[in-house]
Amino acid sequence: xxxxxxxxxxxxxxxSFGRNIILKDIxxxxxxxxxxxxxxxxxxxxxxxxxxIVGLIKPDSGSVKVLGKNIPELSYEGLQYMRKKIGFVFQSxxxxxxxxxxxxxxxxxxxxxxxxxxxxxxxxxxxxxxxGLSQAIDKMPSELSGGMKKRIGVARTIIMNPEIMLxxxxxxxxxxxxxxxxxxxxxxxxxxYKVTSIVVTHDMICAKxxxxxxxxxxxxxxxxxxxxxxxxxxxxxxxxxFFEEVKEDENSSLSNYxxxxxxxxxxxx
Amino acid sequence: xxxxxxxxSVRDIFLETWGIFDFSMRFFREVxxxxxNINEVIKQFFQIGNxxxxxxxxxxxxxxxxxxxxxxxxxxxxxxxxxxxxMVGLGIVLEIGPVITGLICAGKIxxxxxxxxxxxxxxEQIDAMEVSACNPFNFLVISRVISTTLMIxxxxxxxxxxxxxxxxxxxxxxxxxxxxxxxxxxxDALSIGDIIGPTIKTFFFGFTIGIVGCYKxxxxxKGTESVGVAANSSVVISSLMVIIxxxxxxxxxxxxx
Numbered sequence: 001x002x003x004x005x006x007x008x009x010x011x012x013x014x015x016s017f018g019r020n021i022i023l024k025d026i027x028x029x030x031x032x033x034x035x036x037x038x039x040x041x042x043x044x045x046x047x048x049x050x051x052x053i054v055g056l057i058k059p060d061s062g063s064v065k066v067l068g069k070n071i072p073e074l075s076y077e078g079l080q081y082m083r084k085k086i087g088f089v090f091q092s093x094x095x096x097x098x099x100x101x102x103x104x105x106x107x108x109x110x111x112x113x114x115x116x117x118x119x120x121x122x123x124x125x126x127x128x129x130x131x132g133l134s135q136a137i138d139k140m141p142s143e144l145s146g147g148m149k150k151r152i153g154v155a156r157t158i159i160m161n162p163e164i165m166l167x168x169x170x171x172x173x174x175x176x177x178x179x180x181x182x183x184x185x186x187x188x189x190x191x192x193y194k195v196t197s198i199v200v201t202h203d204m205i206c207a208k209x210x211x212x213x214x215x216x217x218x219x220x221x222x223x224x225x226x227x228x229x230x231x232x233x234x235x236x237x238x239x240x241x242f243f244e245e246v247k248e249d250e251n252s253s254l255s256n257y258x259x260x261x262x263x264x265x266x267x268x269x
Numbered sequence: 270x271x272x273x274x275x276x277x278s279v280r281d282i283f284l285e286t287w288g289i290f291d292f293s294m295r296f297f298r299e300v301x302x303x304x305x306n307i308n309e310v311i312k313q314f315f316q317i318g319n320x321x322x323x324x325x326x327x328x329x330x331x332x333x334x335x336x337x338x339x340x341x342x343x344x345x346x347x348x349x350x351x352x353x354x355x356m357v358g359l360g361i362v363l364e365i366g367p368v369i370t371g372l373i374c375a376g377k378i379x380x381x382x383x384x385x386x387x388x389x390x391x392x393e394q395i396d397a398m399e400v401s402a403c404n405p406f407n408f409l410v411i412s413r414v415i416s417t418t419l420m421i422x423x424x425x426x427x428x429x430x431x432x433x434x435x436x437x438x439x440x441x442x443x444x445x446x447x448x449x450x451x452x453x454x455x456x457d458a459l460s461i462g463d464i465i466g467p468t469i470k471t472f473f474f475g476f477t478i479g480i481v482g483c484y485k486x487x488x489x490x491k492g493t494e495s496v497g498v499a500a501n502s503s504v505v506i507s508s509l510m511v512i513i514x515x516x517x518x519x520x521x522x523x524x525x526x
Binding site: 083096160 | 398
């Protein structure tokens with residue numbers, strides 16, 4: 001794996017909705033195998049950036065080059081081809097609720113590959129094992145918890161062996177333990193499948209566990225970039241506010257937590 | 270340009286009409302492109318057809334029964350009860366059967382498609398299909414529109430038959446007519462053109478109900494309220510379109526026949 005190869009190259013990306021300017025000037029380069037965490041307050045355009053990368057939203061101007069191809073300039077067929085190389089994990093999991101877990105996982109393979117039924121079943125079982133939910137294979141999405149839905153969402157994405165994974169707030173709405181589980185799952189997937197990842201979150205537990213590098217989005221542009229430890233020591237008050245929030249949250253969740261001391265220690269870690 | 274010259278509500282109607290037209294054109298561009306979702310079409314046949322049999326059957330029966338029952342006191346004083354089968358047959362096959370069943374289907378099937386796709390849009394399931402290169406239009410829209418286009422005409426024929434049976438039962442309240450004679454009088458009054466014309470328009474009803482339901486659901490805004498809006502506007506627009514298609518079909522049939 002060539003870790004110096006740039007797989008995502010965003011230059012001067014701008015996007016507004018009506019008079020509301022969301023992205024003013026986004027510039028970002030991501031090398032192969034890197035895991036970038038995008039931090040920012042709600043409504044600052046973190047998810048919009050991800051959706052521009054995967055072609056769900058067309059930017060007003062600027063370029064979004066993924067594996068050398070400028071996404072906004074691609075035809076629908078070209079975009080579909082690129083999307084096979086990009087995995088997108090939605091905040092809610094976005095499982096198809098009329099299909100069972102098995103059918104959810106089979107669906108992209110049936111539509112996009114020539115694999116036979118046996119190979120498809122084998123892949124389904126393999127990715128379910130990877131996310132630790134082999135027993136849920138015949139369940140419907142309505143029977144799954146929030147954390148399980150997210151794991152199945154991850155499984156449905158990695159089953160296509162993408163080169164790039166985009167994670168849209170993967171831990172939002174989850175308790176600290178499940179947040180930690182999902183974050184470690186991201187790291188495991190990163191190591192096993194050697195993917196390049198962008199994780200959008202405002203959850204610092206997740207950021208700490210998964211990030212090689214963190215970029216901070218403020219006022220429609222990236223203002224800071226660095227490792228978790230570097231940003232923790234940042235002079236910028238806005239950046240520090242994230243780290244202060246997590247300390248408060250951790251203290252508050254620990255004081256309200258009624259579990260064992262061992263579990264408290266695990267959360268504190 | 271429209272923005273400058275037209276008031277908001279008129280502009281919205283133009284934009285909506287254009288949106289539905291454009292969506293329909295996309296359907297025709299993609300309908301013959303692979304992959305072909307045979308299983309999904311069969312599933313939708315079941316959802317649309319089988320699950321509507323009860324409602325359409327009861328409605329059809331009541332329409333036929335009431336139509337005959339209303340005609341009896343009017344025609345009986347003139348000794349013209351023998352004309353009731355012809356009247357019921359013509360009324361049901363030409364107009365009442367297709368239109369009422371079309372409206373019932375617009376309500377039941379149109380709202381169900383609008384709500385289902387609207388809900389999928391709101392919960393990002395359509396986006397999830399899009400980003401996994403699965404072309405949600407091909408999978409969701411084409412299968413549903415094919416199913417409504419083929420299944421609603423069958424439902425209308427089924428409703429017509431039940432309505433004619435309802436008419437027969439009502440007629441038996443006042444006179445002792447055999448079912449064979451009743452149906453023979455019904456079909457004597459109907460020419461081939463009387464059957465083909467209304468049957469053709471039912472395909473347009475089916476297509477319209479499917480395409481409008483899919484359009485409203487597929488283009489629903491974010492937020493749970495949008496699901497209700499998508500379902501509601503699917504019913505309103507497709508019901509209106511059923512009436513408009515009916516009017517056009519009657520004019521064309523009159524010119525041709």
